[in-house]
Amino acid sequence: MAEYTLDALGEACPVPLIRTEKKMQELKAGDILIVQVDHSCAMKNVPEWARKQGYNVELEEVEEGRWDIIIEKTK
Amino acid sequence: MHEKMREKKVENYDVVVIGGGAAGMTAAIYAGRARLKTIMIEKSLPGGLATYTNEIENYPGFPEGNTGLGLMQLFERQAKKFNVKVKLAEVQGVELEGETKVVKTFRTDYHAKAVIIATGGKPRLTGAKGEEKFLYDKGISFCATCDAAYYTGKEVMVIGSGDAAIEEAIFLTKFASKVYISVIHDVGIMDANKVAQEQARQNEKLHFIWNTVVEEFAGSERLDTVILKNVKTGERIPVKVDGCFLFIGYLPNTDLFRGIINMNERGYIITNEQMETNIPGVFAAGDVRDKVLRQVATAVGDGAIAGFMAERYIAESEYFAREFREVKGPQLVFCYDPTDARCREMMTVVEAILQKHPEIKLSKIDVYKGKSMALRLGLTGDPCLVLIHGGRVTEVLALPGLTPELIEARIKQLAA
Numbered sequence: 001m002a003e004y005t006l007d008a009l010g011e012a013c014p015v016p017l018i019r020t021e022k023k024m025q026e027l028k029a030g031d032i033l034i035v036q037v038d039h040s041c042a043m044k045n046v047p048e049w050a051r052k053q054g055y056n057v058e059l060e061e062v063e064e065g066r067w068d069i070i071i072e073k074t075k
Numbered sequence: 076m077h078e079k080m081r082e083k084k085v086e087n088y089d090v091v092v093i094g095g096g097a098a099g100m101t102a103a104i105y106a107g108r109a110r111l112k113t114i115m116i117e118k119s120l121p122g123g124l125a126t127y128t129n130e131i132e133n134y135p136g137f138p139e140g141n142t143g144l145g146l147m148q149l150f151e152r153q154a155k156k157f158n159v160k161v162k163l164a165e166v167q168g169v170e171l172e173g174e175t176k177v178v179k180t181f182r183t184d185y186h187a188k189a190v191i192i193a194t195g196g197k198p199r200l201t202g203a204k205g206e207e208k209f210l211y212d213k214g215i216s217f218c219a220t221c222d223a224a225y226y227t228g229k230e231v232m233v234i235g236s237g238d239a240a241i242e243e244a245i246f247l248t249k250f251a252s253k254v255y256i257s258v259i260h261d262v263g264i265m266d267a268n269k270v271a272q273e274q275a276r277q278n279e280k281l282h283f284i285w286n287t288v289v290e291e292f293a294g295s296e297r298l299d300t301v302i303l304k305n306v307k308t309g310e311r312i313p314v315k316v317d318g319c320f321l322f323i324g325y326l327p328n329t330d331l332f333r334g335i336i337n338m339n340e341r342g343y344i345i346t347n348e349q350m351e352t353n354i355p356g357v358f359a360a361g362d363v364r365d366k367v368l369r370q371v372a373t374a375v376g377d378g379a380i381a382g383f384m385a386e387r388y389i390a391e392s393e394y395f396a397r398e399f400r401e402v403k404g405p406q407l408v409f410c411y412d413p414t415d416a417r418c419r420e421m422m423t424v425v426e427a428i429l430q431k432h433p434e435i436k437l438s439k440i441d442v443y444k445g446k447s448m449a450l451r452l453g454l455t456g457d458p459c460l461v462l463i464h465g466g467r468v469t470e471v472l473a474l475p476g477l478t479p480e481l482i483e484a485r486i487k488q489l490a491a
Contacts, residue, residue: 056167058164058180059164
């Protein structure tokens with residue numbers, strides 16, 4: 001049940017998504033990854049991908065135009 | 076990269092709004108503007124079903140029209156202006172019966188004094204092959220009012236035979252050159268009302284294809300062919316169209332509330348005109364409600380009422396705690412109806428007697444104005460005199476048998 005952070009700030013699509021996909025493979029069930037993004041396209045496609053995998057997803061607008069995407073690997 | 080252990084957080088709010096569509100955002104705007112600490116929890120992105128509509132031309136105040144997304148972004152800006160916190164996460168569970176309501180996401184438990192359910196719904200899909208690929212702006216639509224003009228002079232198909240399907244198909248013939256209707260039933264059988272059926276039969280632009288369901292949606296970028304299947308013969312019938320409208324039902328997002336909140340047989344939440352559900356402090360607004368018209372304009376009306384009522388409920392709860400629950404000693408509560416002569420007469424009597432007993436607190440509830448405060452005390456809301464000690468009701472005296480002597484005697488007991 002560890003928590004990891006992935007800094008994808010300043011990165012444009014599809015880089016944050018690709019890095020998220022890769023990082024999620026390393027996680028164990030129950031682990032959490034927090035992806036930090038500041039591209040509005042990443043705040044859409046990363047949660048969308050994660051939900052499709054059946055993971056728990058939460059999005060938090062930390063400040064105007066900057067989001068934390070919190071993903072729990074459920075299986 | 077750092078590592079730390081996970082723990083579930085608890086956050087306290089006055090109001091939690093579940094759902095970030097037109098109704099939820101309006102409720103949040105009203106709650107936020109009433110200076111309530113408000114959070115709106117949305118499972119994907121704010122805006123709800125309206126964001127799937129290209130043009131919204133019938134929402135008053137925007138004579139030039141607006142895109143669904145554009146309009147909803149304005150709603151969101153307004154909510155944020157009133158310090159509404161927006162959380163994008165899926166609600167996974169609720170505990171609504173208690174005084175403190177709990178709304179759970181996978182990381183946080185939100186504790187609230189009032190909850191507004193504005194979870195909306197979604198159109199039912201056929202489940203046919205290729206459907207996902209063409210949804211909304213790629214050729215499969217759910218709203219003739221929204222998208223009919225786009226199909227001017229083109230050929231479209233409607234799936235279904237209920238009121239919505241037939242009425243919308245008739246509406247579409249004002250724009251499209253040809254409207255096919257795929258109906259699952261035998262020739263001539265429709266689920267729609269008789270008036271709509273008659274109009275449909277006389278409309279030359281409508282072409283019924285009976286005994287069929289959708290087998291597949293096909294095309295490259297956009298939908299260009301709907302392949303139907305005859306349910307009797309199994310025959311595949313490809314039909315070239317520019318667009319397809321599904322009217323095979325609408326599903327409210329109410330699974331979370333099953334067995335807790337009263338719903339109708341189709342899963343819509345039943346409320347009164349004050350948007351109150353069967354649980355005090357829990358309100359519902361927008362498409363999720365059992366109601367006649369589901370539009371942005373009606374969602375906004377619901378949301379405003381729900382936000383207002385949540386504020387009123389919280390204010391009343393605080394008053395109730397102060398006026399009743401936190402009172403330590405003896406207390407007399409007079410539930411009165413100021414329009415009733417006997418009540419006015421007894422009021423004078425009660426006030427006179429209590430002047431001799433300053434140690435007993437007198438509270439008055441105007442049951443003509445509203446019964447909710449009386450209901451909170453476990454009363455029916457009819458005029459009566461109630462004896463309370465240490466916040467607990469010890470006796471209820473009905474008004475008809477009440478005499479000054481009886482009141483005097485009871486007050487002596489209460490004071491002792």
